[in-house]
Amino acid sequence: MRSLETVIHRWTTENNGSRGRGSVKRRFYTPVLLLAVFASAQEAPQRDWSTQTENVLLDRMATNDHARQIYSNVFSRLRDEGVSADFMIEFSVHPDITTDNSVVRRFNRPAEKLSYDRYSKIFITDSRIEGGVKFYYDNRVLIDTVSHRFGVDPFLLVSLAGVESRYGKNAKTHTVFGALHTVIHDIPRRAKWVEREMAEYLIYCWENDLSPLSLYGSYAGAFGYGQFIPSSFRAYAVDFDNDGVRQPFEWPDVLASMANYLVKNGYAKGNSDFSKGSPNWKSVFRYNPAENYVKVVLELREAIKEAAY
Secondary structure (H helix, E strand, O other), X not given: OOOHHHHHHHHHHHOOOOOOOOOOOOOOOOHHHHHHHHHHHHHOOOOOOOHXXXXXXXXXXXXXXXXXXXXXXXXXXXXXXXXXXXXXXXXXXXXXXXXXXXXXXXHHOOHHHOOHHHHHHHHOOHHHHHHHHHHHHHOXXXXXXXXXXXXXXXXXXXXXXXXXXXXXXXOOOEEHHHHHHHHHHHOHHHHHHHHHHHHHHHHHHHHOOOOOOOOEEOOOOOEOOOOEOHHHHHHHOOOOOOOOOOOOOOHHHHHHHHHHHHHHOOOOOOOOOOOOOOHHHHHHHHHXXXXXXXXXXXXXXXXHHHHHO
16 A cells, blocks of 8 residues: 555646635745735734624624524624634625525425435436546545545445535535525524534634635535535545645545545444445435435445446
8 A cells, every 4th residue: 555645646746736616725925925914913903703893794794683693693603713803894795795596496405305216317327427437547546545544435435426526527506605694594494504504614714714705515505526514524524635724625635534524424444334224324324314315325336336347
């Protein structure tokens, strides 16, 4: 087995310049710019999380009482986590803070509620199977390294990548913030869930110096090639290539993060039992709690594995 450093170096060299939109990048400053930033910080005192500050934010970001209550709870969490009030004040004036009716429509008609015959036709196609075989062979050293490190079946990782984002080709339909902002305003039944996810997302943006409108994902606020919701990304994402950042749009980190999620949610390392109710089956169910989803992931896994050999 090659060393992790060798595998990552090879993957990075072969994929140089392929960072996806939304990759987290560190900022580097010249000494002159650092002095300017420091001087600016000295001239502009930080706002604290006062009642007045929170009311300003609520007036700007919430357009109904339901949203106002959720955002109030979100801001309390941000304050407790040490997120700067200035970060939110500056963001709250952005003109693109709007709701999206298509998000509501997608929540009301999730694909997982289709009959399995209709649902499987979305994913079990010749093109997706062939794409999975190509993805496996294009990234075989990396996939096998992640599989060995975490004890997770390599073709399960490939299948998850195929179902979640079509191997990275279909991961960005909405801004993550816009999707969650819409749920806050227009889908009251998801209040508890979206309160947690919006707080986790804004904390993630603060920690990584990102504009909340810079990341794109699904209608449910999942982002990256592995389509993690914010709370799952912060809890399970792995910096596999040791560059200091957990990247949602780079395969070394994504594949390792998917494997880590499965293991932390009960996957039996080195076990090939995927029968319904087994630990491995349950770990996939935790990734997306719908039986149709688990069934299609496992069916695609088998199809790709068979076609690969």
